[in-house]
Every structure is written in structure tokens, then in C-alpha cells.
Amino acid sequence: MTDSQTPGPAPNPLAASLVILNRETVCKHLTMERCIPLMRQAAIDLSKGVMRLPLRSVVPLAGAGKFGIMPGALAEDGPFGAKLVAVYPQNFEYGLPSHQGVVALFDPESGAPICIAHAGEITRVRTAAASAVATDALARKDATHLALLGYGEQAAAHLDAVACVRKLEVVTVWGRSPERAKAFAQDAAARKGLRVEACATAAEAVAEADIVCTVTNARDPILKAAWAPRGVHVNAVGASTPDAAEIDNALVARGRLIVDHRESALRQGGEIQRAMAAGLVDDGCVVGELGEVLSGAIVGRTNRDEITVYKSLGNVSQDLTSVAWLYAAAIAQGFGSRVGF
Ligand code: NDP
DSSP: OOGGGOOOSOOOGGGGEEEEEOHHHHHHHSOHHHHHHHHHHHHHHHHTTOSBOOOOEEEEOSTTOEEEEEEEESSTTSOEEEEEEEEOGGGGGGTOOSEEEEEEEEOTTTOOEEEEEEHHHHHHHHHHHHHHHHHHHHSOTTOOEEEEEOOSHHHHHHHHHHHHHSOOOEEEEEOSOHHHHHHHHHHHHHHHTSEEEEOSSHHHHHTTOSEEEEOSOOSSOSBOGGGOOTTOEEEEOSOOSTTOOSBOHHHHHHSEEEESOHHHHHHHOHHHHHHHHTTSOOGGGEEEEHHHHHHTSSOSOOSTTOOEEEEOOOOHHHHHHHHHHHHHHHHHHOOSEEEEO
């Protein structure tokens, strides 16, 4: 055998079986409290270039549906994989999650798939956990008032997540349907033991807020700079494709803009692209990535009165980090289903 034929390290024997983690299992083990530090580390690793992350591909489907393909690797020699996710905004009307799919994790030694996890549940938790990390880094320390624009799955998850990093006293919520906003407020108040009020307009909901999360399917802005109070921190989460914008051009221009991934935000972020097309900003509007704030490479909030904006498009480093942790826990603790593969 020549040197070039020398076999590499022995393949991981665990790679012979595939671990399946369904929605209930992901929900039980990937708690918000567990996911927040994972997303913190994922953001730092992403900004340091440890992770490999090509831009996502999106296939438009009939109606408003989209199919997203998000590949990546946690490190040059680390686990790799992809999220395959169908996004069906229309599902909200039927009480179904809008995100459906799988996250597949592969073994770096053998190249074999080792874990498949419920992408909808991973997305629900990791998105809000990443916003909690951003909120902790960028919102004022004494923030107590959260405003939610939207009352779907991400709104509930963001309430849970933000409550992990700030001592909330008041929550205001707005959405297109006053009845749904009221129902969300009642549920959330009972679930969290907080004062939660439904508001008639988005402007009213954010007027006295310290933290605002935009978590809707809106294609055009639902939050305007003119309504944003001094010193507010905004997590702009709902618009994750180039054809949607939840915050207006003026807010992109006025806020101190921190993004989850610079290249994705500049090339695929609808809000930033609209503000650039309007001639209000250029590439320089992105101050930096969340991971750079966390590592101390750049400053987050520079003063109490500044408006900070975290633009989240979501990325597969968050999904793969979550599933790699779940997989290790599943092997150690014996949960999940195993199939020969
Ligand atoms: P849901 O389907 O659970 O909720 C959607 C919400 O958007 C509802 O409150 C709905 O209420 C509202 N909505 C729909 N159309 C409009 C509109 N034109 N104006 C204002 N509100 C509207 O979705 P999720 O909570 O799971 O996700 C929310 C958004 O976040 C989606 O756009 C999703 O793609 C995005 N997302 C982003 C991620 C990221 O990483 N950045 C990850 C996961 C989700 P109603 O129809 O009654 O108005």
C-alpha cells in the first residue's frame, strides 16, 4: 500500500446507525435555557470563520411557499450537514407551524449521516435563542418592556427567550387581527405571569418599549423609525428573504445595525437591500456581526439613547450547532430513535 492509499482514521462506529429526533424529543431536550449559550458560541464561531457557510438557496413554490436549502460545516474537520426546510406561511391559518423539514447531520470521519432532527422545532428554538443573545448584548441592561409585532410561533418563542435575558415587567403585542392579539396576550399572561396587553396599532405597541421583536410574515414594513422610541433595541426577525421587509428604510439607516451573518444580510436581507436601493445606505450600514460584538471585536450599544437593530436572517450554523449538541446528548443519554442505515 502506498502512502496515498494509507487509510485515514477509523470511521466512527456510531455512524452505522442514524439517530432520529422528532419534534417532541427536540422540544424536551433543546430548551431555551440550553439553546441560548449554544447560539452565543455559534455566533462567535461563525464570525471567527470557524464555520463554513455558503449562502442558502431558495426554491419558490406555488402560492407563498418556499423551499430552503441551507448547507454548512461546523468546522473544516467538524460535523457538517444541511437544513432542508419548506416555509409555508399559509399554515398559520390552519394552526400548523410554518417551517417544516429536517436538519441532517453528517459524521466528518466516515461521511455518513448520523442524525436527522425536526427542523421546525429546531428553527423555533434556535431563532428566538439567537435573538435572546442579541438582546442580551445590545439592549439596555434595565430593559423591562418587550413589544411583539406578530403573535405566531416566533412571537411566543421570543417572549420565552427575551424573558431569559431581561427581567420583563410589561409585554405589548400587535398583529393584524385584534382578536388574535388579545388571545395571544391572554395566553402569554397566564403562561408567563406577566402583564401582557394587546394594542390596536404597532405604533402604540412600541411607543414605550425597550425591546421590539418583529416576527411576522409581512412583506412590507410594519415598524417605522418614526415610532421607535429612544434607546430601543429591535430584533428584526420575520423578513428572512430578499422580497420582504418588516422595518422601514429609515430605521435601517438610523439604527446601529448588527447582523447574524454579514454576507447573507447584505445579499439576501430584504430590508438592507431596499434601503440601499433607495440610496439611503451603502454596505457600510452593517456595523458588524453579532459574533463580533460577543467576542469584543466591535462595540455593541454605544450609549443609552442609541437605537440598536439586530437583523436576523437565520443561518445553518445555528441549526447544526443545535443538532450536534442534541446528537451528543442523545448518544450519552440514549434518547431518540435509531435506525440501521
Ligand atoms: P407563524 O406562521 O407562526 O406566524 C406568522 C405571523 O405573521 C402571525 O402573527 C400572522 O398573523 C402574521 N402576519 C402574516 N402576514 C402578515 C402581514 N402582512 N402583516 C402583519 N402580520 C402578518 O410564523 P412564525 O412565527 O413561525 O414566523 C414568523 C416570521 O419569522 C416568518 O416570516 C418566518 O419566515 C420568519 N422566521 C425567521 C427566522 C429567522 O431565522 N430569521 C426563523 C424562523 C422564522 P395574521 O396572519 O393574523 O396577521
